[in-house]
Amino acid sequence: MANMQMTKTPMPEQAPDVRNHNFLEVCTGYTAEMAVNEAKRCLNCKKPMCVQGCPVNVRIPEFIQKVAEEDFMGAYEIITSTNALPALSGRVCPQETQCEAKCVRGVKGEPVAIGRLERFVADWYRENVNTMPEKPESNGIQVAVVGSGPAGLTCASDLAKKGYEVSIFEALHTAGGVLVYGIPEFRLPKAIVGNEVKKLEAMGVKVMTNMVIGRVLSIDELFEMGFKAVFIGSGAGLPMFMNIPGESLKGVYSANEYLTRTNLMKAYLEESDTPIIQSKNVAIVGGGNVAMDAARCAKRLGAENVYVVYRRGEAEMPARLEEQHHAKEEGIIFKTLCNPTRILGDENGRAIGMECIRMELGEPDASGRRRPIAIEGSEFVLDVDTVIMSLGTSPNPLIRSTTPGLETNKKGGLIVNEENMTTREAVFAGGDAVTGAATVILAMGAGKKAAAAIDAHLKK
Amino acid sequence: MFQIVRKKELNANVTLMEIEAPFVAKKALAGQFIIFRVDEKSERVPLTIAGYDREKGTVTIIFQKVGLSTEMLGALNEGDSIRDFVGPLGKPTHTEGIKRVCVIGGGVGCAIAYPSAKAFKDAGAEVDVIVGFRNKDIVILEDEFRAASDHLYLMTDDGSYGEHGFVTVKLQELLESGVQYDEVLAIGPIPMMKFVSKTTEPFGVKTMVSLNPIMVDGTGMCGGCRVTVGGEVKFACVDGPEFDGHQVDYAELMNRNGVYREREQETAKTHICRIEKMGKELIR
Numbered sequence: 001m002a003n004m005q006m007t008k009t010p011m012p013e014q015a016p017d018v019r020n021h022n023f024l025e026v027c028t029g030y031t032a033e034m035a036v037n038e039a040k041r042c043l044n045c046k047k048p049m050c051v052q053g054c055p056v057n058v059r060i061p062e063f064i065q066k067v068a069e070e071d072f073m074g075a076y077e078i079i080t081s082t083n084a085l086p087a088l089s090g091r092v093c094p095q096e097t098q099c100e101a102k103c104v105r106g107v108k109g110e111p112v113a114i115g116r117l118e119r120f121v122a123d124w125y126r127e128n129v130n131t132m133p134e135k136p137e138s139n140g141i142q143v144a145v146v147g148s149g150p151a152g153l154t155c156a157s158d159l160a161k162k163g164y165e166v167s168i169f170e171a172l173h174t175a176g177g178v179l180v181y182g183i184p185e186f187r188l189p190k191a192i193v194g195n196e197v198k199k200l201e202a203m204g205v206k207v208m209t210n211m212v213i214g215r216v217l218s219i220d221e222l223f224e225m226g227f228k229a230v231f232i233g234s235g236a237g238l239p240m241f242m243n244i245p246g247e248s249l250k251g252v253y254s255a256n257e258y259l260t261r262t263n264l265m266k267a268y269l270e271e272s273d274t275p276i277i278q279s280k281n282v283a284i285v286g287g288g289n290v291a292m293d294a295a296r297c298a299k300r301l302g303a304e305n306v307y308v309v310y311r312r313g314e315a316e317m318p319a320r321l322e323e324q325h326h327a328k329e330e331g332i333i334f335k336t337l338c339n340p341t342r343i344l345g346d347e348n349g350r351a352i353g354m355e356c357i358r359m360e361l362g363e364p365d366a367s368g369r370r371r372p373i374a375i376e377g378s379e380f381v382l383d384v385d386t387v388i389m390s391l392g393t394s395p396n397p398l399i400r401s402t403t404p405g406l407e408t409n410k411k412g413g414l415i416v417n418e419e420n421m422t423t424r425e426a427v428f429a430g431g432d433a434v435t436g437a438a439t440v441i442l443a444m445g446a447g448k449k450a451a452a453a454i455d456a457h458l459k460k
Numbered sequence: 461m462f463q464i465v466r467k468k469e470l471n472a473n474v475t476l477m478e479i480e481a482p483f484v485a486k487k488a489l490a491g492q493f494i495i496f497r498v499d500e501k502s503e504r505v506p507l508t509i510a511g512y513d514r515e516k517g518t519v520t521i522i523f524q525k526v527g528l529s530t531e532m533l534g535a536l537n538e539g540d541s542i543r544d545f546v547g548p549l550g551k552p553t554h555t556e557g558i559k560r561v562c563v564i565g566g567g568v569g570c571a572i573a574y575p576s577a578k579a580f581k582d583a584g585a586e587v588d589v590i591v592g593f594r595n596k597d598i599v600i601l602e603d604e605f606r607a608a609s610d611h612l613y614l615m616t617d618d619g620s621y622g623e624h625g626f627v628t629v630k631l632q633e634l635l636e637s638g639v640q641y642d643e644v645l646a647i648g649p650i651p652m653m654k655f656v657s658k659t660t661e662p663f664g665v666k667t668m669v670s671l672n673p674i675m676v677d678g679t680g681m682c683g684g685c686r687v688t689v690g691g692e693v694k695f696a697c698v699d700g701p702e703f704d705g706h707q708v709d710y711a712e713l714m715n716r717n718g719v720y721r722e723r724e725q726e727t728a729k730t731h732i733c734r735i736e737k738m739g740k741e742l743i744r
Contacts, residue, residue, distance in 0.1 A: 171679050172677060172679075173497060173504070181677075181681075209544070210544050210546035212546060212547075212679055215487065216483050216487055216547070217483070235681075237681065238680045238681070238683065238695065239683040241683070241686075248693075248715075248716060250718070250719040251719075254682060254684075256681050256682050257676055260676050260677060260681065260682050265503070265504070272501055273502050273503045273528055273529065274503045274504075274676075275720040275723050275724070277720075278723075349712075349715035349718075396679065398680065
């Protein structure tokens with residue numbers, strides 16, 4: 001008999017006024033008891049809609065049944081038959097718009113907490129088993145993966161399982177891409193990412209850091225070196241700015257820089273040599289998940305007042321509800337329907353304030369959201385010493401500009417066909433390098449699809 | 461890990477190191493840079509490439525010990541290794557179609573000016589070199605420059621060696637005497653590059669300068685190295701590091717480069733402790 005509890009079994013988390021002073025994980029995860037209780041809420045539908053909502057088609061009801069039976073190992077095996085990185089997706093997927101959005105239990109009450117269960121199973125495995133996979137029998141065919149973010153790691157994992165000799169080329173000094181430079185420790189502990197990379201290495205995947213493809217090696221040179229196919233998962237790219245006066249003052253960062261200093265370079269640790277400004281009052285401009293991450297990092301780095309400044313209303317904010325909720329709990333102040341007009345500086349070239357103008361919502365624009373319109377004469381100055389621009393990114397030109405025949409769309413994203421192959425034979429791509437800034441799970445889905453396509457292509 | 465295969469002190473403050481990095485050595489060109497990281501806790505620090513040996517698979521860097529990371533690097537010896545060394549990054553010096561060029565180096569900037577002078581020479585250009593130093597004691601790469609140039613003008617601020625005066629004095633003199641340059645390339649402290657550009661402007665000579673803003677990843681991702689050139693925001697790591705010297709907003713660059721200066725002074729003490737500790741560990 002299913003557990004007919006209407007709401008999700010709550011997941012324990014650090015109290016807001018405690019966690020906003022540390023970088024430890026916010027949510028501490030289900031105990032086995034909680035997981036079993038939640039798993040029993042699943043009705044094990046004959047036609048599981050949740051699976052269709054998942055970009056990597058995790059066999060959701062099957063793994064949840066195993067959890068309900070307390071067969072956590074069985075659950076892990078089912079999840080990892082389609083999802084290489086469950087500890088990651090269980091934490092950072094927007095389940096509310098994917099699997100959980102389709103859950104029949106969500107019609108009356110809350111859907112089954114699929115994400116929390118996935119995370120529980122992955123964590124249980126890492127803490128209790130964590131045997132490193134064995135290297136599958138090699139088929140001797142070399143494939144290069146450019147970038148070690150969610151797309152690259154997934155693609156590499158799927159190809160390695162099929163026996164390919166995979167080499168990952170990572171530009172930074174640590175593998176993981178956005179999982180290590182972007183997403184903060186308190187949402188995704190870096191040890192978990194490191195463990196996933198270790199598993200890949202156990203499967204024979206070579207991870208080469210400090211390799212900027214497009215500079216140190218071109219795509220054509222990878223083929224000359226003997227790689228038979230290349231997957232490009234090089235990520236989103238260059239941060240955008242507003243082009244308003246004052247953006248070059250000291251104290252103005254892109255979210256990418258602020259997060260990279262904090263997460264990859266660990267500026268929050270005393271022992272790290274990488275500096276970051278000690279701010280008192282911080283404004284983050286933008287309303288996406290990256291803005292939430294930057295705001296929550298700023299708070300943890302000791303800022304007293306942290307504002308999220310967004311030109312539309314709260315209902316239009318692209319950040320996940322859960323992220324908005326966590327940010328607010330931690331004391332982040334939302335300044336919606338506000339748009340910066342300039343950043344003010346002192347005689348030392350340091351930011352000392354941000355002038356904003358109030359906005360109102362007009363008719364829907366091309367994106368379907370109501371267009372924000374400035375209210376004339378409503379300017380005011382926000383007292384801040386640090387401004388973090390979180391406005392999205394434009395694709396990095398490094399690879400496309402050094403690879404003849406690689407075509408891009410007008411936004412600079414690589415053009416791919418249904419099999420994720422680019423306009424160059426045997427060169428595949430996926431993730432933000434194709435779509436522009438999107439989610440971890442969509443990148444994983446693309447990496448997975450590309451791995452299957454690469455396998456099919458090389459078997460032709 | 462990347463091994464230091466040669467170390468040479470060029471003067472009291474400036475060190476040359478040849479680092480084993482075969483992938484970088486294979487592709488490096490004059491004007492490009494690398495990013496190094498000494499150990500797991502270190503910053504990522506950009507340094508323009510001072511030379512490379514494709515056959516040996518080594519890259520030469522020349523640096524001044526000015527902060528924690530360069531002090532730590534300078535404390536290492538031949539046979540030691542550093543954690544990270546990534547490159548070549550940025551666009552190389554553009555030498556194509558240039559028949560006569562004046563390459564100007566200031567202080568430790570000469571380390572970077574040298575490979576560019578050589579690249580121009582190798583490309584068949586007539587190369588004048590003006591190098592400037594505070595005094596005789598810190599003169600570096602004199603023989604190298606002599607070999608890579610048709611005319612070498614060595615200047616010191618105090619007149620203790622070569623000719624007395626700033627590099628701009630000599631440049632002004634050459635331009636006034638009617639020497640026609642297709643391009644002037646200046647590499648050194650920001651004020652020097654600014655004044656070289658001011659000197660060439662009335663003569664309408666194309667002037668390139670190599671910028672060194674604060675950087676994190678060096679691949680275009682962070683935007684920390686943004687500079688304003690001709691009113692447009694450019695990223696030095698992917699669009700540069702060389703830019704049109706007449707268009708660069710030098711005041712903004714100076715300001716941005718000072719963003720962590722206070723913190724650097726504050727933490728100078730703990731830094732010294734770390735360097736000492738590292739030294740002890742090395743001895744052990």
